[in-house]
Amino acid sequence: SDRDRIIELRTIGQEGVLRSLSAGYSAELFGRMKLGLAVHRYMGDPTREVSQVNYQTNITTVSRIEQELRGWGWSLGGWGHPNERLDLGLSFEAPFEATGTRSTQESATGSAEVAAASDQTVDYPGVLRFGATYHPRNRLRTTFAVELERRFWEQLDSPVTSAFGDTLDARDTWDLRVGLEHLFYQNLPVRFGFR
DSSP: OTTTTTOEEHHHHHEEEEEEEEEEEEEEEEEEEEEEEEEEEEEEEEEEEEEETTTTTTEEEEEEEOOOOOEEEEEEEEEEEEEEEEEEEEEEEEEEEEEEEEEEEEEEETTTOOEEEEEEEEEEEEEEEEEEEEOOOOOOOOOEEEEOOOOOOGGOSSSEEEESOOOOOOOOOEEEEEEEEEGGGOOOEEEEOOO
């Protein structure tokens, strides 16, 4: 009987992120309002390795996927200061494509390694962000901030394909962030946040 026996062991390891290098410009439209534009260069090399050990057949298989990601994007944002206690912000990051070579290597015990490479494109959604910062009337400086982010996954081709070729039936998402900073005497800051 196979009950209470380890039949298979699977290990999935993933590393690497998509980074961006940005350059921007902002201008003051009115005394309490600013508008900004930024250009982003996206780059990353995420890697995923899946190892599978089958204890019944004594075969170990290893699959490794490396995806090079390079792309360009832009964002537009505005900031306003309606009164001395409140700051408001709004920004939009445009959807972008990251392209590069996806390399796959697969090996199994007793078999030759199989490798393949092809150019792939990964789509990323547009992002709309809203932010507000409140400065209470304290003797010690305190800042309370809220940010709301909407990602438009449904605007992409369906199904959405990840950097590793997985397909997802993705829906638009909301992301809420709340933070508090209190500045004590001698400028010692204490921060707390929730996402």
